[in-house]
Amino acid sequence: MITRAPAHESTPAGACPKCGAAFAPRWFPDGYSQSDGALCASGLLDPPPNRAGSASTLLTYDQGSGQTLRRVLASLSARLGPPSQYAGDNRGPSVRWRWPAQTVTLTAPRGLCPQVAVARTRELEQAETASFRRAAGALPYLWRYQPGPACLPSPTAGEAPSWNHLQEALQTVLRASCSDLVPLVGSEGAGFNIVDVRNRRWRLCVIVSPSENILLAVDDHGGPTGCVGAHSMRQRGWQTFVPLLRMWDAEFPLGDAGAASAARLLLSEMHHRNVRSPGDLRLTHVSSGDRGQLDIPGLCIRPAEPSDITPRAVAS
DSSP: OEEEOSSOOOOOTTSOTTTOOOOOOEEOGGGOEEOSSTTOTTTOOOOOSOSTTOOEEEEEEOGGGOOOHHHHHHHHHHHHOSOSEEEEETTEEEEEEEOSSEEEEEEOOTTSOOEEEEEEHHHHHHHHHHHHHHTOSSOSOSEEEEOSSSOOOOOOOOOOSSHHHHHHHHHHHHHHIIIIIHHHHOTTOEEEEEEETTEEEEEEEEEEETTTEEEEEEEOOSBTTBSSOHHHHHHHTOOEEETTTTEEEEEEOSSHHHHHHHHHHHHHHHHHTTOOOGGGEEEEEEESTTSSEEEOGGGOOEEOOGGGOOGGGSOO
8 A cells, every 4th residue: 555645736637736737647556646746757846835955755655565665666767767866874775856846755764664755956955965064963865876977066074083983984884885775776886995195005995796795905015915914914804815906805795794894894904004094084986887976975085186196096
């Protein structure tokens, strides 16, 4: 069963109740017909007045409907077209269809039913930008993937104020990548590099994919087995030295335990490499395959400027 939220005027299929423009009825699972134009892909959405930046719920999928996020997403995409944005936070993933005036959002909080809501695009994005600038409390999203060529600017989030905060941020983002980002974005997975602006000869590489789990790697340009020796590196938690790449790597399973272990190793290696503070770290080569734009403000690491990196400090 699907529960329809109140406060939307109904009208027979064929015309928008506000402007009279024609539209086709939108059919949803379990025989529900939304014919009042609230989800019309031509931009006929008109949410009722509400708090700035907030959304008005249109549909709530009940527990008994059997509608998983993937099934609801497929149903909405067939009617509204490809999503404009995928994102996720501590509560779970969200998917958006964006038009100049209004934005439709599908959310799936963990343990709760999927919901479809609508908000005014300008107010929603202004509220999110202000939230990132304040850098207080929960961020609007930890990660965001935009598959299309016309992408919104990357958000600006604050730096981690302490090492404990950074470890928590790394663990949270890796956990969200395992549970939400990779399943939604696709089999190509996601990856990023972390570099130290004070020592540009090494980098930490992170890849999350269904086939390789959570894979970490770090540069080591020393002797045949690295600059500090195989024994020391294995004691730190690194598993394999790859001579061709001059890197050590370590692999962890997808899930909460793997994300926690990977975050601990990343932080430990930063300390072993004498990183002075989280503010000296920069994020480079954030990607999910060759398409779209991936942003990870939840890491609380500043994206690198051209002056922060050299060819030796980035992934090929």
